[in-house]
Amino acid sequence: MKSISLYVDRQSFLHRIDPISKIYYIVAAILVPILYPSLTVAFAVMVISLILLFLGKVIRQTLSVYGFVFLVLITVLIIQTLFYPGNETPVYRIGQVVLYREGFFYALTISFRVINIVTSFLILVFTTRSADLVESLVRKGLSPRFGYVIASVFQIVPEMMSAMGRITDAQRSRGMETEGKLSVRMKAFLPLIGPVVLSSLLNVKERALALEVRGFNAKGKKTFLNEEKNFLAPTAVQWSLLAVILIAIIWRIIQ
Amino acid sequence: MKKVMVEHLKYRYPGTEKLALDDVSFEVEEGELIGIVGRNLSGKSTLAQAIVGLVPHFYRGAYGGKVIVDGIEVLHSTVSDISRKAGIVFQNPFTQVTGSKLTVYEEVAFGLENLGVPRSEMMERIDEALTLLGIYDFRHANPFDLSGGQMQRMAIASIIAMRPEVIILDEPTSQLDPQGTEEVFLAVQRLSREGMTVLLIEHKLEKVARYADKVLWLDEGKVMAYDSPSKVFSRDDLEEHGLAAPIYTQICKALKLKSPDGETYPVTLEGAYEVLKRWN
Numbered sequence A: 001m002k003s004i005s006l007y008v009d010r011q012s013f014l015h016r017i018d019p020i021s022k023i024y025y026i027v028a029a030i031l032v033p034i035l036y037p038s039l040t041v042a043f044a045v046m047v048i049s050l051i052l053l054f055l056g057k058v059i060r061q062t063l064s065v066y067g068f069v070f071l072v073l074i075t076v077l078i079i080q081t082l083f084y085p086g087n088e089t090p091v092y093r094i095g096q097v098v099l100y101r102e103g104f105f106y107a108l109t110i111s112f113r114v115i116n117i118v119t120s121f122l123i124l125v126f127t128t129r130s131a132d133l134v135e136s137l138v139r140k141g142l143s144p145r146f147g148y149v150i151a152s153v154f155q156i157v158p159e160m161m162s163a164m165g166r167i168t169d170a171q172r173s174r175g176m177e178t179e180g181k182l183s184v185r186m187k188a189f190l191p192l193i194g195p196v197v198l199s200s201l202l203n204v205k206e207r208a209l210a211l212e213v214r215g216f217n218a219k220g221k222k223t224f225l226n227e228e229k230n231f232l233a234p235t236a237v238q239w240s241l242l243a244v245i246l247i248a249i250i251w252r253i254i255q
Numbered sequence B: 001m002k003k004v005m006v007e008h009l010k011y012r013y014p015g016t017e018k019l020a021l022d023d024v025s026f027e028v029e030e031g032e033l034i035g036i037v038g039r040n041l042s043g044k045s046t047l048a049q050a051i052v053g054l055v056p057h058f059y060r061g062a063y064g065g066k067v068i069v070d071g072i073e074v075l076h077s078t079v080s081d082i083s084r085k086a087g088i089v090f091q092n093p094f095t096q097v098t099g100s101k102l103t104v105y106e107e108v109a110f111g112l113e114n115l116g117v118p119r120s121e122m123m124e125r126i127d128e129a130l131t132l133l134g135i136y137d138f139r140h141a142n143p144f145d146l147s148g149g150q151m152q153r154m155a156i157a158s159i160i161a162m163r164p165e166v167i168i169l170d171e172p173t174s175q176l177d178p179q180g181t182e183e184v185f186l187a188v189q190r191l192s193r194e195g196m197t198v199l200l201i202e203h204k205l206e207k208v209a210r211y212a213d214k215v216l217w218l219d220e221g222k223v224m225a226y227d228s229p230s231k232v233f234s235r236d237d238l239e240e241h242g243l244a245a246p247i248y249t250q251i252c253k254a255l256k257l258k259s260p261d262g263e264t265y266p267v268t269l270e271g272a273y274e275v276l277k278r279w280n
């Protein structure tokens, strides 16, 4: 069974941190550099995030994400260094092209922030089971219906993809071209998508009925099969992160 | 004790003219296995959904008469409340998988979590249901990795774990291969032996004749008969209403061989064997 979950099963302290704390960390990692708009802070928080990701032992799995992010950031760096409106101090000249200091540092700050945000999300996504995340959120008061939608996306999307695979095989065995040039593939795609969409639409009503008779809309309090996992000091971690966020906000106000 | 009482039930789906159920009345005693038969679109599924409250609470539409399941009136309860009394299993095993759970064990727990069953009791019930349906060994498997027959038995286990008084199966084997069909029928038989009240909608009349205590025959939303399999399947107007009697009945009828009671024809292989032996 394929799964679209990006979770990587490792033994690390990050895997033992509860999902809610990781969400707090994302909030802190985004807010703090915004509240202290300095290059040093952006850099420091980014380094902390990267170290965490490293300690989570999932760096290797995330490299392709960084590849894409760097591609985008290099473009930003070039454009800002050349055309940032606040550009004043030229540092380098290549023929007609002038590189400016202000634009360069502006782009660098953006880059640090982006890498920081991406990394803090990667920490959550790569070291947390999607089911654990949803369950923690529902325990915290997220509506179980919404929780169901999130959880089922992780399961049903791969299911739909394998349905697609089955139908492709069926169509191909009847002589349809599904590989090769883009135009060929586009033509093959339309008759393919029909059955998949149709069958999933029909399934929606049936699944709704099946959920309904299993008490999906029951009023009273729900219980959980799984015991609340024994995460590493969730309260302490969460309060510390909250404290960091609060201090940053207070600092900002009294400034 | 009466587990299901249906009194003069009439129902019309929203946006339609025709009554899907037209003055249906019958009663089911505790522990009985009732086979529900009838040609396509005769109202079998609608009746099944009226017992678990999907009709009228999910579909809406025009409703008259009464359905009482283990003492509660369906019209005045909610589907989740009725789910503690009556459970239903549908045709397609795929669409009954919630898709939000990673293992068979968790899947069966879904209904219990919704009803707020305490954790320790939950595990006891799940173990029992999985064992009864013979899928305990697959408890750690991903629900989508099961075969059709296993998946359908998981759907039945998910309902059984909720400990309803009545279980309704709407053509539970129509989308399964012969092996899956056999597995599911054995499971249904086992439930019935455990004392469960079972309503089984089924097109294969041989199966109904073999397992059911009584047969409810619907046609165009009306009750044609509610009696023992031999009485119902011996009737002469089956074909006229789009039903073919069990093959054993057809043979004995052609040979004019009645059962020892002198009124009905045999409906099972064993029954046919007995009369054929005597005839010989």
Ligand SMILES: Nc1ncnc2c1ncn2[C@@H]1O[C@H](COP(=O)(O)OP(=O)(O)OP(=O)(O)O)[C@@H](O)[C@H]1O
Pocket (backbone or CB within 6 Å): B013, B014, B016, B018, B020, B038, B039, B040, B041, B042, B043, B044, B045, B046, B047
């Ligand atoms: N969701 C719906 N909306 C409107 N009409 C419906 C709906 N479902 C069923 N009907 C109608 O109700 C009547 C009874 O259908 P029902 O599905 O109960 O028959 P059935 O005996 O289960 O048939 P089958 O053997 O094909 O499963 C039919 O006339 C059908 O067209």
Ligand SMILES: [Mg+2]
Pocket (backbone or CB within 6 Å): B044, B045, B046, B170
């Ligand atoms: Mg039906």
